[in-house]
Amino acid sequence: MRSLLFRSTLLATIASPVLAQQAPPTTIQPTQIPPSQAAPATTGAQSTPVAPVAAAVPLPRLTDEQARQLVAIIEAGRIEHGLRHDAAAAKVTATDNDTLVRAALDYARAVRTGRLAEADFKEDWGLRPQYWDPLPSFADAVAKNGLARWARALPPPYSGYDGLKDGLKAYRAIETAGGWPRLAAGPDLVVGAKGPRVRALRQRLAVEDSQVERMGDTFDGELKAAVQRAQRRFGLNPAGTVSTQTLAALNVSAADRVAQIMANMERWRWIPRELDKNRIQVNIAAALVTVFEGDQPIMSMKGVTGRPGDQTPMLQSSIHSVVLNPPWNVPTGIAARELFPKGAGYLKANGFRVIGEGPNKRLQQQAGPLSALGRYKFDFDNPYAVYLHDTPAQAKFASFDRLASHGCVRLEKPADLARLLLRGSAQWTPEAIDAQIASGKTTRAQLPTPATVYLLYWTAFASANGTMNFRADPYSWDGELAAKIEKRSQIQAAAPAMAD
Template identity: 40%
Template sequence: MSFKPAVFMVLALGFTSGATLAAESSVGPSQRLDAAIAATPSTEPASDAKALRDFYKSRGGLPVWSEARTAAMVAEMQAVATAEGLNPATYVPGAADSELQRDLLVSAALLRFGRDLAIGAVQPDRAFGGFGQDSRGQFDGARFLRDLAEGKTLRDLAASAVPQFIGYARLKQALEQTRAIARAGGWPQLPDGPKLVPGDSDDRIPTLRKRLVISGDLSPTLADGREFDAALVDAVRRFQGRHGLDPDGTVGARTFANLNVTAEARIRQIAANLERWRWMTRQPGRHHVAVNIPAAMLDVVEDGAVALSMRVVVGDVKHPTPSMNTSMSSLVLNPPWSVPASIANKEILPKLRRDPNYLATSNLKIIEYPEDSPEAAGDGIDWNAIGKKFPYRLRQPPGPDNALGRLKFNLKDSDDIYMHDTPNRKAFARSYRALSHGCVRLERPVDLAELMLGDHWKGRLDADIAAKRSTRTMKLERTVPVYLMYLTAWVDDEGTPHFRDDIYGHDRRLSPALERARQPLLRTAARSADRKL
């Protein structure tokens, strides 16, 4: 649709009175456009205003979107948004009082849609399991609009905007599968009652069977029966394995709780994790280390394939491991452990008040004193006379009981968070491994170190550490990106969805933030533009 400039400006800004028409002569087209843009609803006013201004000035300030094109794009936005775990109603332009304002509202909805797909609908705050607000990627809104105006399809642009990771694509498929389950009525809730164990005969077992059939853990041919037989044991173990539970084949409290999480809740959980994928850098590096904190697992990726995988121990609820986009370029062999002040204040000082010999029995030294002196072990210090703040710095020399074990991997700008070995190997056999003070303990630190140091060290590092007890820092073969990620839902190579407990509450905070971000921008803006003039 084309307009003569003078007529267009009258229509666009909704002038209806003589006084308003008189004011028009003193206001230039650029000012009118700026006023209309300023009155256009936006989730990110500064970036959206610039994108709109650049786009419309390149188009001579004229409307771009015909009614037919608008209807088609809105329908496409809704379809794509649904598939990507976004709210389709978010991208419906609000009512307008003029042709220009209608066009601006369409463009604003398109900007919001493209940005949400490309870099997420909310800021990647660490409280949501993101890497921090400054880690968010860039979205070129003006280019997005220009590509559309020049004939590119919205669906094609959307496909190029979303993350191209296989993990994201698989999770989208799981979202649709779970939605289909929810549309069909979901899965039944298992009634309260005592623990169910193999060999039981119980009125709840038919419900358990139906629940596991719907989620794909039990064959539909085995849907009937009151007996907790071998086939049902296998199905329960399968369910437990993909939910991070002890695969003991019994339905105890944690398994019961996970069975009764509704399909709708799983949909919200998947949507939250799709958002975290949208926060991710699009170039993670051919070689990188990825730690999934809720799963307590580490993968080393080499040229798109997992070269090494291991269990890890992550921070407990009181000392959460932060989500982080960092890197490592060196490791320390036989590292000493400098005790953080928080641990000295909250944990070691109370122990010393109960047992003055705790430093000696734990091989901890006060570094303000000579290492071999009695004072270094705390001799002669009245710990009950000390206030809440531990007044010394503590260090644990290298050795078999050192909290860092034989190896420590330094992480850049990590606020004393690092990956390390540990003398406590029992924790790796547990399904729940959120047990540390925030650092990441490694199940196979030597294997990781040899891989990071290069082929020259393969099969040699363990003996070298044992032979040379001194502390040494070694540079890695290359600087390696490291991602400490918070993913409570993902899909494995076999297409099986996995879920983990929201150990730090990041899902619980992200879901309402997403709901707030998904609210449509429906207010009419043309009259606001009129008032500004």
């Protein structure tokens, strides 16, 4: 799904005044590690670490030609990698060697490990970039006159990132050309409909779909097929009818799509440079779960992820065990808000027992067919108390909108995943798993090899043919992240520095 090959890019050259080299070489003094580069705890959010003591390092001296080349790299890259929305804001204003070098180091950190600083992260954004010092590789590139090669090696080495980069260029062009008109509300549009709203629909779809005929005011079979293609790109039910959800997706502006792509590119930069080849990936926004073995997808299933207000956090961790026939220790907030008010009769009928008394009392739902965790619970360390689990509520898997949990991830095929993860265990053969489930007794089955799990939030991605796909932004994280990228870029452009 993701390639470790970089896509070569020809960086544009621009005319720029020769930068004077009048000031003496300066040094970068020992500082704290930039908060945005803090090494991540694999179990979730982390605090800024204490920086190691480092010796002062002199800033490289650029030749006039290198200075011109570096300005071109930074200005083009700020747009290509979604660090600035508007091209006018991407200009480099440095007028001396040291300011330009600091701008280059800041640019390199942003492209390699993300634009945000520690203070910009929300609590639920538990996936944080690893610390990386850009100075050694930059100094080597200056010494060897290899700035273009150095710049090409900065972005995340994934085809998923490359696809977004291409998509960003395309949607910037659409935005520059005026975007698309907003479609008017009205009755659902179906085959046989006629009139100006149909004509406007054709023109709107044609902006992103070259197969659509712009002329005509009749909703025919070809237009239905075009609507279905759009609905698949938006993750909607491809019924071919333009109703509320489809209309809302089509009316997201081109500028907002640019911001959405920018946000998703930033999230790619938070991911380790090498993903574990054997892993489980959850796309929170799309509620999809994919299992990789040897870096190849071998299993996929629907999930149910956190509803708005009970967000599933982004994080990286490791599944170490599967609890068979798990009881549910109900979080205090859920018990108080949703369960205790239903009364003792409801609690008894659904297998809950009250533990303790007074303000410290809590609920536990016994293992069994009624347990909200079903028959399987996949544990991994994290500060959010979330996990993957089975569920007796199967109806939601038939829905296209599957954000309905309190933050954990419900699995469509938990038994298949348990057998796969316990494969190789002498104790937990498929027969032994089945027998334990049938017994109704709770037990913890240790995995023979821990499985890395990534909870990720992807709302924009490119398909194999380069077509951009978008999902709804249920947590409203895209706009917030894009705004943080823009604000942090403004701050750093005003005073580029290593961290002083």
